[in-house]
Amino acid sequence: MTEIFGVPVQALFGQLLIGLINGAFYAMMSLGLAVIFGLLNIINFTHGAQYMMGAFCAFFLLELAGIGYWWSLLIAPIVVGITGIIVERTMLSRLYKLDHLYGLLLTFGLALIVQGLFTNYYGSSGQPYRLPDEFAGTFNLGFMFLPKYRAWVIVASLLVCLGTWYLTERTRLGSYLRAATENATVVQAFGINVPRMVTLTYGFGVGLAAFAGVMAAPIYQVNPQMGANLIIVVFAVVVIGGMGSILGAIVTGFGLGIIEGLTKVFYPEASNTVIFVIMVIVLLIKPAGLFGQER
């Protein structure tokens, strides 16, 4: 068997693949956070819980209604997105005039509520989510076997990320969004309903988290705690990348996933902490983040 730096090629590519998959989730999650932060100036601490809700939504659809993966991919983000819209209308919208930290505290409280409720009913053990039949099997790439579902996760998350980028940077709606990020008052004076845009943006960001949750369900188990630890890593990703740019969030997410995967191969003890260490280094060298500006 061939080796690179004393590591079997198979293991190296295996970990790279896992890193790429994790990176896909980091990218989708930090993208949602960045979109929400851009317009609402709120860090959505509930993001991890909403990711978990997406996974559970898919799980319920399959177990209770027999609705499969593909429909879940559409329905779960809409359902969870609607809960997000309700939260924004009834609670978050009262806080816009206050210090932004209150938004963080409110969403933290909501995350605790959601997580506590799901843990009450489903414990801390995971519920398996059956992989759709069309994803059974692997592609033989010659140097390694690539499970079909993992390939799909990478492709789909790239599509979602690029779609979001296109939506915000290249469409009229996106230009309103960016304008409102710069100066909401002026945009409102032009006759655009900014509060509704804010609501829909939050719903969209939350929907992205739920979408990531459905994607994650067949890989990781559906578990009430699945979002809690992810969200802290995603915060570090966001600090590293800076929330200024959509493309920045995507690149940072995938890049850090790959670095984490490589760390698992070469120095496994540090794989949990490598992203935080990178965050420290970035803070020392470029405090605003790789793609961010001070604001």
Add this chain to the structure above:
Amino acid sequence: MATSSKVAIPAPATPAAEPPETRGFRIATLIFVVALAVAPHVGFYPVFLMKALCFALFACAFNLLLGFGGLLSFGHAMFLGTAGYVTAYTAKSWGLSPELAILAGTAASTALGAMAGALAIRRQGIYFAMITLALSQMVFFFYLQTPFTHGEDGIQSVPRGKMFGVLDLTQPLVMYYVVLTIFMLGFLLIYRVIHSPFGNVLKAIRDNEPRAISLGYDADRFMLIAFVLSAGLAGLAGATKAIVFQLASLTDVHWTMSGEVVLMTLLGGMGTIFGPVAGAFAIISIENYFAGFGQWVTVLTGVIFVVCVLAFRRGIVGELGAWWTRRRNTRRG
């Protein structure tokens, strides 16, 4: 403190800044101390009171940073936990006496605070919260993996020993009064800091940073000092807690603990002297009461968070203070 030459700089003249009602504070503190000194003799469990006091000191330390420095740290558990581990380890494996072990734990947290603070104050607001959270998660993973902490088991059966060679801490009441003394020392230190020239500059930076900088204050340095102080006092709380419960475990470094101290401060009243104490006693009582209800405690914690943020932002002590002021004003006509 480097500000001693600048004492003449006017304190923030905003009406929001509380006047130094020293007399009121003295009376309140006196009542508080007497109540706590009597409490174990009228049916309150010393263990419960000691737990509440440790968390009250932790919350006061946190409030020094949030309420008076305007910095929301979401990673304060790393200081509580680090001090706990160092104290437990030095007391158990090196056989240090409790006072030295507590000092060692506090020193470790202070050092960690200097490092974490220097990094975190490079960004502000929401980023500050995220950075401190990420740093504390890094610390959590470190303790999860290093052998000396014994992973999930934690460091158990830490000896309480004899403080200064005379105070036998295995006696519950002796332990209790030692904890009460440590708490009061920390509490009074925080009060002193808040009402010192340093504290006034800190509040000025919180209220209007650009103006404070234009007056010649090095805002970053003040915030760093506040951060280190807060970390050290949080460490004192963690170190004491480790001796009281004879245990240092991962719970104290977990991010949920960081959230809990935020909640205590928020519920009690940010930026008030007694608020964090009230919040800590309230939350610890709730947790004691709901201990058998599993995850419902988490749900309840979340609900309190949401209610506080939406409708109760001044917290218990803040609301009481506002009510008192209103009453006094209407009396005066």
